[in-house]
Each structure stands twice: as C-alpha cells, then as structure tokens.
Amino acid sequence: MRIACPHCGLRDEVEFRYRGDASVRRPGEEAEAQAYYDYVYERANPAGWHLEWWQHVHGCRQVLKVLRDTVSHEIQAVVSRHDEIALPERPA
Structure with a gap:
C-alpha cells in the first residue's frame, strides 16, 4: 500500500x-462510565470506506487523516489532521 503524504x-x-x-x-467530561468504556474498548470493524489516523513516522512525522477502503486498501484521500474528508455514500 502506498500513501500520498500531503x-x-x-x-x-x-x-x-x-x-x-x-x-x-x-466522550465529554460529564459522560457516564459506560460511554468511556465504549470509547476505549468497543470498536466497529467496518467493511468499506473508513476514516483513519496515520502518522508519517519515517518522514515529516505529521499525523494524517486517511480515507481508506478496508476491503481493497484503496486510498481515496489523505489530508492533514485538521482538514475534513467527506465519506462516500454507502450503497443501500
């Protein structure tokens, strides 16, 4: 897999x-314990487009936001961490 660092x-x-x-x-400071448990331990395992954090540790060391297909590993977009990426619509 190749990633196009901006x-x-x-x-x-x-x-x-x-x-x-x-x-x-x-979760916010006022959240219940269950919300923190879910945040730390419960993760979806999506098939399809997914927003991920990647860090370019052997380059500029920047944290990047990557839109990657978890099935094919195709990368649709790579942006700096503060930029937004629109998720593609999933077929019904």
Missing part, C-alpha cells in the same frame, strides 16, 4: 504507523 509525496506504507479510527469522538 507534505512528502507518495510513500510506502512502511514509513507510516496506523494510529486508529478517526471517526471516534472522545
């Missing part, structure tokens, strides 16, 4: 580290 250009996957699901949001 800062360094197209690079091999071995230069990056997967950092997790970019669609998960941390």
